[in-house]
Amino acid sequence: MKVRAAVFASGGGSNFQALLDHQEAEGAWEIVLLVSNRESAGALGRARAVGMTTEVVKTDGRVAADVAQDTLSILAKYSVDLILLAGYLRLVPEAVVARYPQRILNIHPALLPAFGGAGMYGMNVHRAVIDSGKLESGATVHFVDEEYDRGSILAQQRVPVNSGDTPEELARRVLEVEHRLYSEAVDHLCKAILAERKPTLMTLPQEKR
DSSP, X not given: OOEEEEEEXXXXXXXXXXXXXXXXXXXXXXXXXXXXXXXXXXXXXXXXXXXXXXXXXXXXXXXXXXXXHHHHHHHXXXXXXXXXXSSOOSOOOHHHHHHSTTOEEEEESSOTTTTOSTTOOTHHHHHHHHHHTOSEEEEEEEEOOSSTTOSOEEEEEEEEOOTTOOXXXXXXXXXXXXXXXHHHHHHXXXXXXXXXXXXOOEEOOOOOO
């Protein structure tokens, strides 16, 4: 028995690819669906290249209730147990969060609760970290609730901010951690789901400079 996961992505899908590459035939979970809100998302191409089912649920100019209805219908169609956000740049509708309590994960490129919230994604985060003078950043895997980046934390890993770092340099090192951390966190959660127990907080060492 496996946990059936859907990945939601709005962009190129590098975290989706890392999850796809990590899943194992004998593992606790499998990705059965890629959902995007953008028909031009690169993640759709990655999914189709390996024969994975894809769906597009447009969000621009639509009310949340309609987006939620379409999303829940698709998730039910494919018997999805777990949702993994991978660069999904929209707030998940409340009705979807309510239907999947503690079953929606997101990866964020900073140490939440710092540098989170609306507008804090991609290079915006890394610029803010450097401008703040902080000596470390990192990646956070957290459960998704009704607000951006406020759900309980499942896993974090710290990444030093080096003297003279540009946002692009910091982003590259954090992304390397994201790719490993997200997959390990999904393993951790899905083993707990199958064992019908609450997952514990993962603790990981700081990345070396």
